[in-house]
Amino acid sequence: xxxxxxxxxxxxxxxxxxARAELIGDAEAGAQAxxxxxxxxxxxxxxxxxxxxHLNGIFGRRAAAHDGYAYSASMERAGVDGLxxxxxxxxxxxxxxxxxxxxxxxxxPGLKNEQARADLLTYLRTFSDNPANIPEAAPTAIGTDxxxxxxxxxxxxxxxxxxxxxxxxVSCHQADGSALGIPSITRWxxxxxxxxxxxxxxxxRPHPVMQMMAGRLSNEEIAALAAYFKDLD
Amino acid sequence: xxxxxxxxxxVGTAAAATLSAPAVLADGHGKPRVxxxxxxxxxxxxxxxxxxxxxxxxxxxLVEPSRSYFTCYFSNLYIGGFTDLEDISHTYGTLAAKYxxxxxxDWAVDVDRDSKTVSLAGGAVLPYDKLILSPGIDFVEDAxxxxxxxxxxxxxxxxxxxxxxxxxxxxxxxxxxGGRFAMVAPPNPYRCPxxxxxxISMVAHVLKQMNPxxxxxxxxxxxxxxKQALFEExxxxxxxxxxxxxxxxxxxxxxxxDTEAMTIDIDGMVENVDICNVIPAQKAGRIAxxxxxxxxxxxxxxxxxxxxxxxxxxxxxxxxxxxGDMPKSGFAANSQAKVCAMAVRxxxxxxxxxxAKFTNTCxxxxxxxxxxxxxxxxxxxxxxxxxxxxxxxxxxxDAATRKATYEESVGWYAGITTDMFx
Numbered sequence: 164x165x166x167x168x169x170x171x172x173x174x175x176x177x178x179x180x181x182a183r184a185e186l187i188g189d190a191e192a193g194a195q196a197x198x199x200x201x202x203x204x205x206x207x208x209x210x211x212x213x214x215x216x217h218l219n220g221i222f223g224r225r226a227a228a229h230d231g232y233a234y235s236a237s238m239e240r241a242g243v244d245g246l247x248x249x250x251x252x253x254x255x256x257x258x259x260x261x262x263x264x265x266x267x268x269x270x271x272p273g274l275k276n277e278q279a280r281a282d283l284l285t286y287l288r289t290f291s292d293n294p295a296n297i298p299e300a301a302p303t304a305i306g307t308d309x310x311x312x313x314x315x316x317x318x319x320x321x322x323x324x325x326x327x328x329x330x331x332x333v334s335c336h337q338a339d340g341s342a343l344g345i346p347s348i349t350r351w352x353x354x355x356x357x358x359x360x361x362x363x364x365x366x367x368r369p370h371p372v373m374q375m376m377a378g379r380l381s382n383e384e385i386a387a388l389a390a391y392f393k394d395l396d
Numbered sequence: 397x398x399x400x401x402x403x404x405x406x407v408g409t410a411a412a413a414t415l416s417a418p419a420v421l422a423d424g425h426g427k428p429r430v431x432x433x434x435x436x437x438x439x440x441x442x443x444x445x446x447x448x449x450x451x452x453x454x455x456x457x458l459v460e461p462s463r464s465y466f467t468c469y470f471s472n473l474y475i476g477g478f479t480d481l482e483d484i485s486h487t488y489g490t491l492a493a494k495y496x497x498x499x500x501x502d503w504a505v506d507v508d509r510d511s512k513t514v515s516l517a518g519g520a521v522l523p524y525d526k527l528i529l530s531p532g533i534d535f536v537e538d539a540x541x542x543x544x545x546x547x548x549x550x551x552x553x554x555x556x557x558x559x560x561x562x563x564x565x566x567x568x569x570x571x572x573x574g575g576r577f578a579m580v581a582p583p584n585p586y587r588c589p590x591x592x593x594x595x596i597s598m599v600a601h602v603l604k605q606m607n608p609x610x611x612x613x614x615x616x617x618x619x620x621x622x623k624q625a626l627f628e629e630x631x632x633x634x635x636x637x638x639x640x641x642x643x644x645x646x647x648x649x650x651x652x653x654d655t656e657a658m659t660i661d662i663d664g665m666v667e668n669v670d671i672c673n674v675i676p677a678q679k680a681g682r683i684a685x686x687x688x689x690x691x692x693x694x695x696x697x698x699x700x701x702x703x704x705x706x707x708x709x710x711x712x713x714x715x716x717x718x719x720g721d722m723p724k725s726g727f728a729a730n731s732q733a734k735v736c737a738m739a740v741r742x743x744x745x746x747x748x749x750x751x752a753k754f755t756n757t758c759x760x761x762x763x764x765x766x767x768x769x770x771x772x773x774x775x776x777x778x779x780x781x782x783x784x785x786x787x788x789x790x791x792x793x794d795a796a797t798r799k800a801t802y803e804e805s806v807g808w809y810a811g812i813t814t815d816m817f818x
Contacts, residue, residue: 243800330734344807
């Protein structure tokens with residue numbers, strides 16, 4: 164049985180944070196959910212790095228900032244760009260890891276169920292001393308839906324328009340897939356591309372140039388780019 | 397191959413002269429003709445995109461006197477010892493071989509907009525349906541009293557990369573111990589707004605290692621400059637006490653030089669210097685003037701397609717264009733060239749024309765692994781290219797961020813030069 168948030172607190176949260184829904188997480192249910200993570204991650208006393216880093220103290224930590232774990236180049240880059248693990252970014256990452264950071268070692272398809280994510284985050288939070296931006300009243304999780312609207316994913320892009328728009332991308336990203344200093348964007352599945360661009364547009368992904376570039380692309384333009392890149396060798 | 401093609405076009409000119417309709421094409425294939433003057437960031441990109449995307453439907457001729465082109469961007473890094481001159485040198489073989497662009501190494505000496513022809517110093521006359529001018533900059537005469545292009549070997553500008561960059565670097569390497577390096581910074585608008593200040597950073601970087609008691613003096617007519625807070629923070633941190641900048645409030649706009657005596661006169665105060673890097677006021681490359689498309693020092697253009705305000709069949713790209721809010725940079729020229737290429741292709745072959753979008757990002761290196769950047773996006777309005785959104789690096793950023801920014805610039809250089817020359 165999940166604890167209920169007192170009505171007063173809920174009203175206060177809504178007043179302070181606008182229309183965003185706040186879900187209450189259940190740490191016990193989260194501990195069960197964490198079983199799916201245990202193959203790679205340890206947490207709690209004596210936790211060590213395995214395939215993935217241990218997750219003690221994850222809240223408030225810069226991405227790829229835990230010493231001693233060999234992160235992927237993508238995660239290192241996300242950390243340098245300013246990605247910090249907060250309730251919101253962890254929620255987005257667990258929902259769909261590749262939406263937030265492409266090409267990491269985390270081969271996890273994502274957890275779509277909002278309540279299950281809230282539970283998991285509540286559990287993870289109990290192993291962080293100073294969880295940032297979590298209301299202290301009770302364990303809660305922000306239930307923002309980070310997934311891209313299926314209607315947006317369903318837009319059929321115009322590859323010819325995408326080809327023109329892509330000329331802006333190749334001023335920096337090399338068409339031969341070289342990833343020196345700037346990541347490669349070739350051979351990217353269409354849906355992943357759309358999800359990643361919307362994550363920049365929503366400023367979940369941190370890089371300032373990409374936030375600016377994606378910020379002015381319409382849904383149709385992102386679809387057009389994806390349609391063009393899909394067929395690029 | 398190139399010779400034959402040039403000859404072929406020269407023959408075609410004679411045929412075109414006998415026909416009244418300019419759209420009747422002289423090369424026997426009925427193809428529309430585009431002539432691009434200037435093989436830098438704007439011209440090479442425009443030629444490449446028109447040839448690549450029209451898939452042979454348009455004849456593209458690129459006129460560029462130099463066989464090797466040195467990018468101005470990263471030429472400061474050459475001075476600072478972070479790259480070699482050959483790494484910023486590019487040739488035109490791929491544009492000819494892969495895209496069928498007719499690359500002509502010659503000077504364009506005249507444009508006749510009535511007959512729609514370009515005359516070359518070698519005597520050839522090139523007819524065009526669309527002309528793209530991307531001539532870069534020339535210097536305003538007498539902008540700095542006492543200095544002229546004839547004296548550029550005594551007091552180099554090093555603001556067109558190549559032998560001038562080599563000369564300035566050689567002077568720095570040979571500078572006497574505890575000597576003085578002076579720069580005369582240019583007034584707005586000019587090529588690469590952060591360029592003079594990145595140069596100061598790179599000179600300071602070299603002197604700090606080789607000649608740490610040397611001093612750098614900058615006479616600047618501008619009260620403010622690009623990335624000022626970032627540069628000044630960096631100079632303080634890395635080169636404390638070495639750089640002195642005299643702005644207009646202390647006479648930095650009232651400067652003359654004596655190239656024989658090696659002195660610089662700043663508002664009546666005469667200083668002996670060992671090196672004097674004079675970056676004069678700038679204007680559009682001369683061919684823009686000869687084509688009659690300039691107004692004052694620059695060529696006004698329509699933002700939607702970079703066409704000249706005085707002739708819809710002439711387009712002007714990059715530093716030479718007066719376009720609105722974009723800085724004069726290689727990135728900007730590359731971005732404008734793609735908009736122009738799409739519009740030219742649309743006009744000549746009926747291909748789709750999409751709304752113009754422009755981008756610019758300028759990276760600068762302050763010291764080893766200390767890179768900063770500024771960037772913005774732009775769209776076309778009726779009167780100009782207008783800024784939409786932008787960002788700039790922050791003062792006080794951590795070392796990892798600055799290192800990543802520098803590495804990003806190295807990746808960008810590889811990316812953008814591939815987008816122009818490969």
